[in-house]
Amino acid sequence: xxxxxxxLSQNETEQFxxxxxxxxxxxxxxxxxPGERTRNFSQIESLIRNSAEGTDFLLVxxxxxxxxxxxxxxxxxxxxxxxSAYIVVGILKDYRGKGIGTEFFKKxxxxxxxxxxxxxxxxxICENEIAKHLYENNGFKIEGTxxxxxxxxxKYLDEFYMSKVR
Numbered sequence: 001x002x003x004x005x006x007x008l009s010q011n012e013t014e015q016f017x018x019x020x021x022x023x024x025x026x027x028x029x030x031x032x033x034p035g036e037r038t039r040n041f042s043q044i045e046s047l048i049r050n051s052a053e054g055t056d057f058l059l060v061x062x063x064x065x066x067x068x069x070x071x072x073x074x075x076x077x078x079x080x081x082x083x084s085a086y087i088v089v090g091i092l093k094d095y096r097g098k099g100i101g102t103e104f105f106k107k108x109x110x111x112x113x114x115x116x117x118x119x120x121x122x123x124x125i126c127e128n129e130i131a132k133h134l135y136e137n138n139g140f141k142i143e144g145t146x147x148x149x150x151x152x153x154x155k156y157l158d159e160f161y162m163s164k165v166r
Contacts (some may be wrong), residue, residue, distance in 0.1 A: 003015065004047070004062045008048050009068060013041045016048070016060070019067040025088040029128045029151040030090060047072060055084065057111045061100045068095040071104040084119035085112065096130065105138040112166055121163040127152060132160065139164045 008016055017039065051058035057073035069091030076084050087102040087108070091100050112120060123146065124131050140162040150155040 001063060001098065003068065003100060005059055005061060005107060005136060007051060008058060008060055010045060010048055013048065016044055018046060019070065019116050020090065026093045029125045029131065037049070047074070054115065055165060057108060059104060059107055061091070061095070061104070065146065065161050068092050069100050071108060073111070073117070073120065083117060085117050087120055088123040101134045102138065118164060118166050120123060120166070121161070123149070123159040123161055126158045126160055
């Protein structure tokens with residue numbers, strides 16, 4: 001597979017929304033319930049713009065013009081937390097386990113070094129062993145547990161707070 005990793009342009013807002021929407025249907029581990037995501041593109045446009053300007057980070061994986069997944073890192077907007085970034089990762093189920101996540105984190109580390117981001121953080125549903133393993137393999141450590149932080153399909157789920165301090 002010749003997977004390409006690249007930034008998005010503003011004219012790909014809808015295509016990116018469709019990827020995120022598909023991920024909502026494929027997993028209980030993303031924040032949005034299936035069908036809950038609105039077609040308000042202003043937040044996506046802002047993320048793409050901030051990434052192009054270098055403030056934030058957004059990268060997609062693509063194969064044959066199909067988006068397979070993404071990683072985003074949004075920096076703290078205030079001076080006291082501008083050294084940190086919150087990470088979100090989503091990869092379509094048919095493409096998990098093919099090295100996309102590992103490549104995403106390599107590229108994220110390069111960006112973090114270039115931008116002097118010293119703290120990368122995320123949350124992960126405790127039972128999501130595959131994602132937890134990916135994060136640990138890329139230097140993230142568990143800092144604590146958010147108990148009953150997500151309610152999915154009538155079941156409360158705990159999340160781990162994880163971070164990587166560079």
